[in-house]
Amino acid sequence: MQTNILIIDDDDALVELLSEFLAVENFNCTSASNGEEGIAMLKRHSFDLILLDVMMPKMDGFETLKNLRKTDKTPVLMLTARGDDYDRILGLELGADDYLPKPFNHRELLARIKAILRRFDYAKTLSQQAPVQIGQLNIDHNTHSVYINQQAIELTGTEFQFLDFLIRHLGQLISKETLSEQILGRRLMQFDRSIDMHISNLRKKLKEDESIEIKTVRGAGYRLVTHD
Incomplete structure (x- = not known):
């Protein structure tokens, strides 16, 4: 095809x-x-x-x-x-x-x-997964939909994949190199701001949910954490 x-x-x-x-x-x-x-x-x-x-x-x-x-x-x-x-x-x-x-x-x-x-x-292969809920955040892999307090949050396909990857590695420190290779499908190049911008966009869209946070570990990468 x-x-x-x-x-x-x-x-x-x-x-x-x-x-x-x-x-x-x-x-x-x-x-x-x-x-x-x-x-x-x-x-x-x-x-x-x-x-x-x-x-x-x-x-x-x-x-x-x-x-x-x-x-x-x-x-x-x-x-x-x-x-x-x-x-x-x-x-x-x-x-x-x-x-x-x-x-x-x-x-x-x-x-x-x-x-x-x-x-x-x-x-598309993730569509068979059951819906995921973390704090106020709900993710439906079947429709690629994200909700906070039942309000739809519009993510691009790439932002959705960044969020899904961070959730599947909840609490773990993920390097920019790993995110670039696993999500963008390429090695991280010097001065490449793509990862930073996708994470920044995610933070803005998830700001209404105070139960989760994408933390920056300077010089190392990012970690998705939850707050009680």
Whole structure:
């Protein structure tokens, strides 16, 4: 079965090059030249992954991501300007699952795509698990839903997997290296802020539940703890 990818980018030459390269790897690519067109396509068709450029006319990548995250949880790999930490951090804050700076190596792009798809395939296998309750937090693996005091909390697919991993290792110190390899599917690189941003987003969304806390152990990693 082919994997369907939506490329939202106004660089026609790059889109054509990526489509040809990914077709060889058995990916079926559809393209949109701006955010408005991309969101319209998402309403009509289902995709397994979105490659989303930041700099586009009409609606840039950030605004596009903000709009699609209101209703859509399709994993998003953002394509950002090289060396621009602001773009990367903002993209993760708005719900991107990963980012890749331009210009990029095509093999690196393929590795990122496969890593995202692998972890989302793995997440589907968790659907057979019984619901989990810790303090005021309830997790339904079948629907990938999270509730605090019966109020739904909207998490991206990647945030859900970070939370699930921390819960399965409750009380244990988990290094950033482990989180990067187990969740993002890649080795942690120097100056990579992805882990920090995903954890920061989780903290903000879980702040209403005072019975749990994601603690930072400086220079070592993170630990999910509970409070009586």
